[in-house]
Structures are given as C-alpha cells and as structure tokens.
Amino acid sequence: MKKQLTNFLFLLFMALPWVALAQDLTLTGTVKDQDGKPIEVAMVGIKNTSTLAYTDAEGKFTLKYGPNSILVVSAIGYDKQEIALTNQRTLDIILTGGNASLDELVVVGYGTQRKGDVTSSVSSVKSEDFLKGTVRDAAQLIQGKVAGLRITTPSGDPNATTQINLRGLNSINGSQNPLVIVDGVPGSITTVAPEDIESIDVLKDGSAAAIYGTRATGGVILITTRKNKNSENKTTVEYNAYVNQQRIYRKPEMMDASDYRRLISQGYAYEDLGSNTNWIDEVLQNPLSHNHNLAFFGGNYKTNFTGTLNYRDWDGIMLKTGQERVALRADLNHEMYDGKVKTNLQLISTTTTSNQGGAGGWAWRQAMIRNPTDAIKNADGTWKESNAYMYDNPLGYIHETINDAKTKENRFSGSVEYRPMRDLNFKLLASRVQGDYLSGSATTFQHVNTTKNNMNGTASRYTSANTENLLELTGNYVKTFNDHRFTLLGGYSWQDNTSENFYAYNYDFPTDAYSYNKLEAGTALQRGLASMTSYKSKWQLAGFFARLNYVFDNKYMVMASVRREGSSTFGENNQWGTFPAFSLGWNIANEEFLKGTNTISQLKLRAGVGVTGTIASSPYQSQISYNFATGQGAFIGGKWVPGFIPARNFNPDLRWEKKTEWNAGLDFGIYKNKLSGSIDFYTRTVNDLLYYFSVPVPPYLTSSMMLNAGSMKNSGIEVMLNYAAIQKKDFSWNTTLTFSTNKNKLIDLSNDQFDVTTEYFDAGYTGEPIQVSTHRVQVGGPIGQFYVLKSVGVDDNGKWLVENKNGEIIPIAQATPEDRQFYGNGIPKFNVGWNNNLNYKRFDLTVNFRGAFGHDILNMQRLYYENPVNKAYNVLKTAYDPVYGKELKNDLVYVSHYIEKGDYLKLDNITLGYTLPKVIKGINNLRVYGSVLNLYTFTGYKGIDPEGVSYTGDYTFAPGIDHRDKYPNTRTYTLGLNVSF
Template sequence: MRNIPKLLAMFLMFLPWTVQVTWGGDTDQDGSVTCYVTDKSGAMPGASVLVAGTTNGTVTDSDGKAVLYDVAPDAVLQISFVGYATVEVPVNNRSVVRVLLKDDALALDEIVIVGYGTQKKANLTGSVDQVGAEVFEGRPNANLSQMLQGQIPNLNLKFTDGRPNSSPSYNIRGTTSIGQGGSALVLIDGVEGDPSLLNPNDIESVSVLKDAASSAIYGSRAPYGVVLITTKGSTKGRPTVTYQANLSFEMPTTVPQYVSDGYTYADHFYKAYYNYNFSNPSGINKTMEFSTAWLAEYKRRAEAGNYETTVSDGSIGTAGRWLYYPEGTDYMDLLYKDFSFSQTHNISLSGSDEKFDYYVSARYYDNNGIFDTTVNPESYKMLNGRMKMGYQVTPWLKISNNTDIAWSKYIMPQTYSEGNGNIWRNIADEGHPCSPVWNPDGTMTYSAVYSIGDYLYGKSNRRYINKQVRTTFNAQAKFFDDRLRVNADFTYRNKDFNTTVKKVKSNYSRSEGVLETITGTQSYLSETIRNYEYIATNEYAEFEDTFGAKHYFKALLGYNYEQQRYKNTYAYNDDLLTPDVENINLAMGTENRSTTGDYYQWRTAGAFARINYAFDDRYLLEVNGRYDGSSKFPHRQRWAFFPSVSVGWRITEEPWFKVSKNAITNIKVRASYGALGNSNVGNYAYDETFSFDNGRIINGQKVRYTSAPSPIPETLTWETARTFDVGLDLSFLGGRLSFTGDYYIRETLNMYTVGPTLPDIYGASSPKGNYAEMTTRGYELIISWNDSFNLGGKPFNYGIRASLADYYSIIDKYNNATRSLSTSAYNTSYYEGMRVGEIWGFVSNGLWQTQEEIDIAEANAQANGQQYYNPLMQTSKDYKLHPGDIKFEDLNGNGYIDRGKNTVDDPGDRKIIGNSEPRYIYSFGIDLEWNNIYVSAFFQGVGKQDWYPSNEASVIWGQYNRPYNQMPEWHLGNYWTEDNRDAYLPRYTGYYAPFYKGTNNANTRYLMDVSYIRLKNLQVGYTLPQKWTKAVKLQKVSIFFSGENIWSWSPMYRYTRDIDVTANIYGTDSVLSSTGDGYNYPTMRSFSIGVNLTF
C-alpha cells in the first residue's frame, strides 16, 4: 500500500496504451472555412463553432473569428454561446460564413427527457433534473452508478461497499415506505433495466423524474420517482468509428491501521481479558495457546530483539508444539496489493443516410482486484455490446431495433473458516499479530489459515457469472406534418445470474510434521442458477399542435403491459473428491446433498394519458392519469386510478414585465400534486400460503409437516404515495446565472406492515396489511453560473454548479399503541410521531475518575431499591463500576440507570441522541477551459449524519469488543489510566458493554459524526493546437488525467480513518457476507491517464 514510486512508474509505462482514436469519413475536398460571429453589440469571442455531426470544432477569438480546416463543401456549421440561441448554417461551398446570434435563454430551449417523450425545459411544470454524457466521459470508473452519485440533488445512491460491480439502491427524495420499501424505477431507453449492466460510454443523458406529476405516467411501478437513462443514437452523415482505451490504477481509500507489533498486541489482549474476567486466559480465541509465562518470555525477547519460532519443551505451552515470538504480523498489509489495475476498451460505429441510421458499440472491462491472492486471484471482467438500427420505410413510417448484450464474471477468493467467510471478521477474530503466517517447515499457522492464509493461498472461491440479452423492436408513424405520432414497441429480456461457491479446507500445522484442517463441515460445492424472463410492450399516440399564435396543445394516450417470470435452482453437495473439483457430481456427500428451487411471476398493465397546454408560453398546465392493474393484489383490489396535475407560470413572459431579458431572463413558478400506487409487495401476499419442513423425526423417520397459514386481511390494497411539490426556476444575465428550487411533501398511505396483535389462542402470527402512514418533507436547491471572458487574448470559459438537498420523515400512523421502543439504539419499533432514523441512547458526562464517587452512586442506587447503579453497564463479571468506566446521566432522577418501561413516554435514562438519516446532501463542481486546457472538479458530501457502531465494529472498538480482536493503532495511549485521566476511551477491558453490546448501550460520548466532504472526481486535460496536428491529418489530440474518490474528510476522522464513512458503515454486502461497520469491500481510489486522438 505504500509503493507510490512504483505506481508512478507503471503510469508512465502504460501511457502509450491509453489512447482514444476516432476515424471519420473523408470530406469531399480539403479546405478551410472562416466564420465571423457577432451579436447586436459586435464581435463575440468565445463562441463555439462546430461542424455538425463531427468533433471538428473551435471557438472564436477576440475578434469573433474562427477558422476550421478540412470542412466539406456541403457541411453544416453549428454555432452556440451561453445565453444565445444555437444557429446552424450550411457552408454551401463558401470559404467565409458570417453569423448573427440572437439573445435567448439557451437553457430554456434545452430538451429534457420525460415519460414517453421529451419537453422543452421552459415548459416543464414537474420536478425534473437531467445530466448529459459529460458526467460519464473520461472517468476511470466502469460503474455507472458510482459516476452518477452526487450529480443530481436528492437522487440518493447508497453504496455499502466498493466492489467494481457494486449495485446501489436508487432512491429519490428520501424514505419511501417502512412497509415494503420502494426504490426508483430505472428505465433504459424506456424499458426497465439494470444500470450495473450498462456501458457508461453508451449513455447520452440521465433524467430523474422526482414528483408524482412527472412520474405518474408510469403508474404503480414508479410511486417514488423514475430514472430515465437514454443511450446514444446515430450521428448524421458518413460512418464514424470511435475507439477508446483507458488504464486505471486503484487502491483502497482507507486501510485499517491495526497494531502489528506482536508483543504490544499480546499484552493488551491480556489486559482486556483479565480486566473483565479477573482470571487468566488459556488461549487467544481458537487459534493460539496463551499463558502468563509465554507473555513474560515474549516480553523478554521483544526487549532483546530476539524474535523467533521455537518448539515447546512443555514448560510453556503444549510440549512439541510451535511457540511463536514474532516481531509482528500486519494482516491488513498482507491482504491488499499496493494497487490494482483496470482497463477499459470501447469501440463504436455510427452514421446515417436518408433511409438508414445505426449505432453499434462494444466494450471490454477488466479489473484484477485488490486482494493479494495467488491461487484464486480476484478478477472482474465485463463485456457489453449494443446495436441500434433504424430504417425509414416510408416518409411517414420508421422501424427500429435496439439490442444490447452484457456478460460479466466476478471471481472472489473465499475463506473456509468461520461463518460465511467474511475476511475482515476473520482477521479481527483470528489474525493475531503475535502469530506469523508461516511455520519454520513452510506450513501455515493456525491463525493464518483461520484468517488470511486460507483466503490468499487456499482454493476456496465464489464465482458470479451474469448474462443478459435485451432487444426492443419499435415502430413509429407520423401523420399530419408530424403533428400526430404513433409509437409501438415490444421488449424481450432474459437474464441469467449464476453463482458457484466452493469451500476447500486448507492445511495448517501446530507441530512439525503434523498437518491439520479446521474442524466442522465438509468441503463443499454449491451452484445457484437464477433466470429472469421479462417482456414489456408500449403502444401510445401523441398529438401536438399550436392553435392560433398562443395556444399550444399536446395530448398523449397509451397502454403498457409488463410481465416477469423468475426461476431459481440451487444444488449443494459436500465431501469433494479433490480440491480442484468444479463439477458438483464429483462431490461424494450423501447425507447433506440437497436440491431446492423457487419460482414466481408477476404482471402489471395500465392505460395512461397526458395533456399539456400552454397559453402564450406564460401559463402552463399538465394533467396525467393512469389506470393501473397488478397481479400482486386480490382480484377485487387489482385495479386503481392514479391522477396528477401540475401548473406553471412564466412571469417573465407577461406583457407587463418590462425588465430586460439580459438582466432577468426567466422567472417561472410551478406546482404539482399527484397520487401513485405502490405495487412493491410480495408476489403472492394476497394468498394464504403453507410452508413445509422435514426437521422432525417420528418413529425413526423424518416426516414433512406444515403449520396453519398466516391470515390475510380482506382489504389488502395498494400503498399510495401522494406528493405535493412547489418549485421556482430563475435565470439571469442572459441565462448565465440560474437557480432552481423545490419543496415537497410526500404522504405514504396504507403502508404494508404488521397489523394488530392476535390472541395467542389463534395460533398464527399477526397478519400484514395496510396499517401505517408516513409523511416525508424535503427540498432541493440548484444554482449555476456559466460565463466566459478573454484572458491573454484567448477565451476563458468556466462554469460553476452547486446543489443542496434535505429531507426527513415522520411516522403518522403505526400499530404500536404503547409507543414501545426497541433496546437497540436504532429504534425499529415505529411509533406515531417518530422521526425515521432516530438513535436512542444514554447521555454520557465523562468517565468515572475515583472509587469514592462510584461508591456514592452505588449507595444512592441501593437506597432506591436497586442493587447496582448501572445494571445495564456490565464492564466486568462482577457488574461493579470501576474508575475509568463511562458515566451516564440519571435523566429520570430515580437514583440509578435504567430504561424505564422502554417506551417513548417512559424511556428511563435514554433519549434521542442522534439520527442515522443523511441531512443536507450537497455537491458542487467547477469546469474551466482556456487555451486548450480544461479542468473539472466535482465535490459531494453530507452535512449531517450520526452513527453508533454495532458490537461487530471491531475496526472501531477493537479489544473492547472481544479481547482477542485486532487492536486499532489509535487506541494506543488513548485509553483511561491513572496517569491518563483525560483519555477519550475508557479503561482497557474486553466485552465492554457499551461496545460489546453495541447499539443496546449507545451513548453520546461515542456517537460518531459521519458527515463528510469528498473530492469525487478531478479531470485535467490539454488539447494540442490544431495547427500542430493538421499536418499529420489529425483533427484533435488531447492528453488527460482523471481521478476518482481522491480525497475525503469527516469529523469522525479526528479519531480514526480506519473506516470510509462514505460507504462502509451501513448496509450489507451479500457477496462477502458482511454487515457494514467496516467489514465491507473498501471504497476504491482510482487514477487514470491517457490520450485522445481524433482523425
């Protein structure tokens, strides 16, 4: 992790391979065109002049002049500038072209992708945000979602790990439902899709529909917003081939810094164990023997620098076994490489003529992983292919097809040992620095096999192979001069997700010549095959016209149908014939062999309509309605109607508004209201189901049995999300300065949760039904500035954009009449009036300093009928407090620490001490361009968020949790002793209740502030002057550098940087069987360097 010179050398070595090349069709003739650009005030420096359909372009100089070379006589020039209307001018075999740009709010003419169509941004009445291809270009990342994080306010992408194929949940505007949950609907070219399987280089734009009025057209699939991903299409004119290659170097943003000195660790293990148990340990968890004699000998050797492995003579340890006295082992350093490599190759072909248009692309991505494995190296590979073709059958009919394929293979090493094989948990429990990895005879030690040895050198692994094929056929007919458009499409998608898990025991030795394996289950092989088959069809017609000079009207009417079938087959067998077995038939197990499966299907259908009306571009109206049906509900509840309406008023278009458009360009106020159903419930929630088991033995045989089914409410129906949104759009100074703000209220009604408690005599658990309600409030603010000026005789173009978003949710209705609380800090016993994300805990007023003050507190507790002052705080086996323990405040004044009745009204000495929901989510970025140099930087972060680590967060608690856990370096000299009374940490002891019992004893002293700021992306590039490149027939040559996740800061980093708060504290990682709290695949920092060439 520390070999930075090697990293720089590898950058330079691979630089020649990081090349992007574009070949365009030959022009009809060589020649130059001089373009003069002016506005009503005179020459316009800094205007963009581009040959349409190509990358051949430049900007005007201080005299408004631009010269383009190799321009075909029939080419079209495209001239644009911020705050002015874009103009396209045919060259018509001219060598000089003069253009006059007229004032216009360019942003208002921007076309925004919306449901089943597009709209001018000026006419939008809903809450919609959009980013373009520039967000994804030139970045050293193959994961679309990671690139998109932070780019759009209140599009919340929550990552729990940094794996290259990590897929976050897509959330829009905060908490959606505490019942069945609800993520945003993600559509790729109008059809539901998985963004993790996309090629980021194929993306043209991403639109986010946030409010009900914008997403209502998609009905029950989109109650909590829609993400519309549009892929690139054909370019005009002759064929263009583009090739892009990128090489990146990656390393973890954080690596836990544990004590690696063997004796220091062993000494603190003994302190932590003894101070809790008041007795001596006989071992360091499972894998090492321990005695005070061994520790004393270790101390003597450490002081003398005499580190070695010996054989016990029986005076210390078991006779004949190895005795370890190493200088120390850094298991985290052994786990990770200094850095890993990834490479990306893209190629595309695009073009069109009067009849036929096409876009074909392919991508190859390869990442060799961060783990320093040898036998089963980590590896992630992905292939993408896309083909979009259209044919103009007649002047009014066009047919097209959009087909994409994706294939990925991810190989993860796997540890055999404990649990599900989470490597960070295994290191925490058994990666003892006082044990080496290797014995003198070359065998692995017991600690090594149980932690990294089996992981790095064993033959256990997980393999994930995902395949997808998706094709969409489309036909579009246009009538009445394009005023009536009729579309029909059909999509078929097939996905296969195959998972193979192999666990093979590795040998270790505790005595020379004696090989052992970890006791427990047999080596095994399992295979899971999941198949998803999906079809969808959309038919819709759109009529658009302007009546008179002031009445704009557009109407949409359509039908949608979707269906998905899922099938899962799981096979397991143990007792592998050899460690290299890859065929489950070569596993010899009989007793534990099993085969299981699963199947489900769902269908949804709906008719939808939308009407848009604008009067004189001042008064705007949109009305949506969808009549939706879902197979997930009882027959009498399957269909429902969901309406929405939105309005807008462009004040600057009023005749009485006399302010110059160069000063105030646009003022628009808008409001929307809508209701949508949520069909995100179980596929068969309306059916009473039976489950079978065979765990009982009757008359010597296992018999299958079942139990009474859970009851189903007769009134089971849709969850409903009602959203009210009010927004303000402003732009000034010809569109250079713009502002957008939204405030929203979302009510989630009829949430699907557990209902009233049934009498015990009923014999079944409480039914789930529509029993809860919740309200979410929030806002989004966006401000941007784009401008240019002359610097050194050359245009300096720059842009700045910042955003801020916030939300919070309140439970309005829930079946918890007593308002009871859970014992965990993260209260999951919802109650009316609760703010989602509440953290309940005790108030700490420091550490106990003397035995005298403890005795006074204990006497006061006994006078009030309580045996101990703090019975919840077991800091040792005797339940007694000691100097250096955490002190809690007696908030209810009863003389001792308790939870009362554990209700909101009587919480004892607990109170709300924080909230785990992110607040004040922000981002800001800057783009600069001057003299062919361009720089862009993007920051994002969270302004407020609290976290109390669970007991499994050993990366925080260390040996306070379990004495044998790893010891974080920051603990050294930072815990209470008689000589260190101002320490942050309490006295040194294991199984410490506020840590070992984790969130059950959360308190203000160790509540973590995990707000953060992060430099998410930085790009720097230089484009060589055209006069240098045209001699070698190159249109453009650029050198670029890009970095991802370069830097971050959090208030928590005052204590430790061992956890990346941006991803590794919440959530679970199913691939690595981790549960957050630092036990996740690390977030990766990456750097890329390369060259772009355009021919």
C-alpha cells in the same frame, strides 16, 4: 404563314421561364437556433395562404410556393422571421431571440418536452456534464449533480453498485429504489456501460412520475443511450480507454507486533507468537485495471446505425476479487415513406464474470483482529489456524475458497412509429429481457471448514433465470396554432415477469479436485444433510395512461395526466388503482412588464401534485402459501395434508402504498442565464404502508401478515445554482451548486382493522457478541434514530457510567433496556454538491465536491476494536487511550461513545485533460486525461470513510452503521484516452 409561326414559337420560347415561375416551386430547408441546433416543430408557412409545414427533429421542412411569396417562420421562444422568396430551392434559416437552455429537450415519461415548458420537478444531466474518470455505473455519472438525489458508494468491491435514494425514505417493506428506464424499457443502473450514455433525466416529483403509476414512488431515472445524429452519409469511430489503480482510502491503525510486545512487557495478557505480520497489508493489493469502449456511428438521415463494444477488467483491492464485463449494444434506425414510418431495433447484451474468492466482510474482520505476532503458515506449509472463537486465518479463508459467478443479460427491443399526418404519430414498442445467473462456490480441504470443522470440503451451485416482456402502444398528437400549443399523449402498457431459481449444497467429498462441479460426490447427501431448494414466481402489470400538455403564449402552462393500472401482486379486491397528476407553470419572464428588462432572462413558477404507488416486494403476499415440514401438516382443500404447514395468511385486501406529493418550484435565470437555477419545495405523504403486522392465531394461520397500515411523511427543499463565472475566448469557468434537505416522520402504524399496541419497531443489529438492535423507529418521530445507552463517564474500575431514563448517572451494570434513549440520527439533514468545469485553450479541468451534514455514524470498528476486553483479538492503536481520563476495562457494550458525527465534505473527483491539435489526418479528436476519484475527505469521523455506510436494503431503517464486516472504500487514480476518427 411561315413567318407568323416562327414569331409565335419565338414568343412561346421567351415566355417559358415565366410560365415555369408561375408554377409552384418546391422549397426544402432547415431551421436552427443561434448555436446551430435544429429547432423541432417550428412553423413554416406562406403568408396569407393555408400552406403550412412543420420542422422535424432535425429542423428540416419541405413546402411548395408560388411567385411573390413571403415565407413566415416562427417557433415558441424565438422571434418571428419573414423572408421574401425569389425562386429559392433550398434555404437555411436561423431564428434568434430564443433561450437556448429553455429550448433543450428534456426526456419525460413516454417522450420529450421542451425544457421551458416543463411544469414538474425534472433534472437533466447531459454527457458533457457527467462525472469524469473511472465510474462503476450510470448513477455515479451524476453523483452530486442532481439536488435531492443522494448517490453513495459505500463499498470498494468491484462487484458492488452505487446506492440511490431520492427525497428520503418512502416505504417500510416496499422498494426504495427509483424506477430506471433505458431507452423506454425498464432496466437498472448497470444495464448499459457508462460510456454509452448520452443523457440522464430524473423525474423527481409526483406530478412528473405519476405517469408510471405503481413503480414510481422512489422517482424515475430515464437513461438515453448515444445514437448517431449525423445526417451525412459518413462513418465515425470513437475509442475511449483508461487504466486505473486503486488503493485503500484509509487503513485502520491496528496494533502491530511491537505494540504487542510493549504491552506484554507492561503485564498485559497478550500472547507473543514470534512473528511479525501486518495482516491488513497481506490481504490487500494495489491492482491495475482497465476499461475500453469502441463506438461506431454510420449511415444517413434515412438509415443509420450505432454500435458499441465495452470491455471492463477490474480487480479489487482485496485479493481474489474482480470483475470482467463485456457489453455490446447495436442500434439500427430506418425511416421510409417520406419519414412517415420510422423503425428502431436495439440489442443490448452484457456478460459479467465475477470472482470473490473468500474475500469480503468476514476476511476483512479476520485481518483486523488477527494477532500481529502470529505466522501466516505452519512449518509444513499449511495455513496456521487457532481454536479461538470466530477467529480464522484470513489468507487461508481467501485462498481456499472458490466463489465464481457469471451474469448474462440480453435485451431485445424494437419499435415502429407511424405518422399519418404531421401532428399525429403512433408508436408500438416491444421488448424482451432475458437474464441468467450462475454461481458456484466451494472450499478446499485446507479451508477452516475442514481443518477446524471436519467438513471435508463444501460445494454449492446456484442458478436463476429472469424473463421480462414489455408491450407499449402510444399515440401522440401535437397541435400548434397562433399562440397555442397542445400535446396529447395516450397509451397502453403491458409488462410481465417470470423468475425462477435453483440451489444445491453438499459437503464431505472424497477429494477437493471436483470444486463445485460434482455435487453428488459429497457423502452428506446420503446422510440427508445436503440441501436443495427451488422457486418460481410470476407477476403482471397492465396500465392505461393519458397526458395533456398545454402552453399559451409561452407564458402559461398546464399538465394533467392519469394512469389506471392493475397488478397481479395485490389482493383480488384491490388489483386496480388510479394515479392522477396535475401541474401548472407561469413563465413570468415573458410577461410584458418584464420583457423590457435585460436582467431577467428566465423566471418560471411551477406547482404540481401527483399520486404514485409502491408494489409489494413479493408477488404472492396476498395469497396463502404452505411450507414443507417433516412431521407436521395442514388442512388444504378440506383434507389433511401431512408435511405442510401454513407460511402466509390470506389477504384479499392487500393493495399498494399510495404516495401523494406536492411540489412548488421556481426556475430562474439572470443576465442572459449567466446565473440560473431552480428552487423546489416538496412535501410527500405515503399512506397504506406495507407493514408486517402481528395477528392472533387463531383465527389467522400464522402470527404475522403483510397489511396496509400506517403513513409516513417527507418534506424538504432543493436548490440548484449554475453560474457561468468566466466566459472568455481562451478561458471559461462554469460552476454548479446543489443543496437539498429532507425531513421525515413516521405518522402512524395502524389501520382501520388493527391498532398497534407497540407504536414502534426496532431495526439494525450489532452482531455477536453484543446482539442488540441499534435503531428504533417510533410513531411520531423521525426515521434513522439510534437507540442506545447514553454513556457519560467511566468509573474507577474502568466500567461505563450511563444515564438512565430519569436522567440519573448509574453504573452500566444497573442499566435496563428501558434506559436506552434516542441519540443521533444516521440520515443526513443536508446534502451538497459543488461541481466546477474550467477550460483554458486546449486544457480542461473538472473539480467536484460532495458533502453530507447533520448526521451521525455508529463506528462498529471502534465499538469492537477500541475495547481491549478480549486479548485473543487485535485492537486499534487507540484502544488504550484514556476515556474520560481513565483506562477502559469494560465488556463489549453498545453505548453512545461510539456514535460519531458523520459530517463530511469530499473532494470527490479531479480530472485534468488536454486535447491535442489536429495534426494527424483522419483523427478528428484526440484527448488525454488524468483523474483521481475519492481524493480527500474533510471530516472528523475516525473510521475509514464516512461514506462507507449503507442507507438502503437491509439498512433502510438502520442507516448510519459503519459495519466491521465490509469491503473497504478506495481511492482511484486513472489515466485515459479519448480519440475519434
């Protein structure tokens, strides 16, 4: 018996391993592509069973398997792989056959999408392709890198930002700017430091942007900040810094003291005041500025954090101008319950302090026109002034003006993501953005306000506050089976914004020691001459949205979305609107008849249509309002109320502009994407334009009101080419070319209720003393046309000869306003970008070009300072050059002679870097670099910089004016350091 028991126990012991093997084993692993990048939503299953798992964002999976199992791994765009399992507990799997560029994730509205599945016009720029060196904001990182997105830098002011326009002008009184989303929360291109950005994605066409409804007519820019991607439990520290020096890009060649004295000797009526002063040099400096960015990345795949601190101290080339900025970002992520719940908390805090002094447009004008024989100061040390009209000492203006401002913005956001099952997840996002602005300005007793205008000092304060709340709930369902993949998105969004401001101004102070800190001390207040204003507004936006993406066999793709949105900014009869979108894609490269070729690696046709909107610039345009006016009154609520007059008419039918855009595109790649790119054709029509219409009084209370009237059309072509020209072990060269065209037309300015009697409106302004408009926008014509007297010669008396409306040549004295004609256009027909990245061993070199062609510029400096009619003002050295072979002796007039071709090709950026070998323990990467921004411009334009013109804001319909009151553009030299530990 004992022997039998012993034998039984021995057999049981020998059988235990086989019993254990008969039980299910747990397998964990990762699925990656050939480049080592994780593949998300790869399907991992046991063959001939229902056991199935999907990889997460890091390519990880977990499943159980039994004996004699075969693991099947597949993902769209990759070759399927089968692996025999023999007691493995961990497994790292590499899938081949995938196209890496197609498997990149592109950020789209409310989520991400595989690039190969995108059916709309979307451009994505990663951090490694950003513009190198000194950049002022996020937009400049992608300058010249996205076809159809025009980004310009019209001002060298350190407090200015870039200007952005996507696919032409799309509104008259609505916003032209794209919607900017930072990590899911609406923001601006200055919300985060450029060094803190991981990628920028641009939703260009209507089918991509329609998911954002009324805010998306100008396009959508999605900014994704840098986050910790390490799954290991370790901390990484990065430090990036640079120092730069700025110089004026090109100095205007004004007459100097020797020119004055030469002309005086020839009988010209200039005045020699006995000094030698280069006023432009006196108001300029070549400042040194610096920027520092410190980043921390730590944690593991369950809990990780990112913290960044950015400090910028920039001085401008004009005296007493500068900006100091401190930006802090903290991002914390945590997941629990086996990854079913993920949370995120983010704080972005930015404080910007700016100093403008008296510098800027007016001081720059005075520096140009100041007599070069005049002294800076009088013998007693006071600023030397003159009683000439609009003629001030620029240095006195700069130094005797205080103009300080501080901006604070705190952005708090948090999200909770819950995944009850593998294919379904819900996300709740909430954010609050609080912004505060405080400025103060004052002029001293030595300022011209006192020395010339007897104001005894002036002072003002301005403050504003803005609070914006956002709440979004989204649900996302992804299902993959066989050759089918569905992605269904649904959501709700609520946004509200409250803004308020206060302003007070006073003058005639007993001392200038108070600056702007004791406004009540000015005696103008007691005389009723001070001013004070305040304002508050609020708007709300609510939206319901849904989107369906379907991919079959990695060949055929469909996207359909709709947003139903309501806004408080419109009339009570039109507060809700619907914004649908639909697009199709056909991946021809995956068809059987092309699979055998080694030439074509990508060939996808896209086509789509989408509807977006533009909201009014003010939240109360549909409602009647009243302004206070002494001695006047109005009937309000059936009663006479003294002191109030109507300021706006009631319009309950006011609604948003509606843009319908069609887009057709082709994405292609040949020779394993050695050459790749895209071509897009688009046409967009904006109906129900927001337009201030003239209306009769009575029955209306005021003579104009904002209506929906008219339509506008834009069309164009966009091309982007990427070429991996050289790919060797020690040397590589990648080059990218972007090209875009845009053609616009104002179709109509009427609606069903009102017909315009004058089918045009004038825009732009020359300023004093000419005081005429510069542009005319005509129904049936393009936007941006200059409207001017066409100069064709100069008579024997030095006066202009112009062409009248009948084509006859007449003296300018006989010309009438009706003789003005369209002459040139300020909007470029073509925009190009050419970006090059070269690497040789440890050296890296980037060379970037940008250009704009087919447009004209009104050179205001030549208009005013190349005509020596007023001998009290300095002029350009070219002022006495012959015009049509004769000396010009004309009054200041706006003629076509001063409209120049504005074509340019700019060598925009050159950056040379060197990465040092890893010789210091603990330092993972150490790179030094040098960069030059705005290095050289190939152009025939005679002004400072052909890019120094504005195309947005007040100049939307008067583009191409190079104003005389401007902050000149600069060239920037940079030395920098990148190091990580």
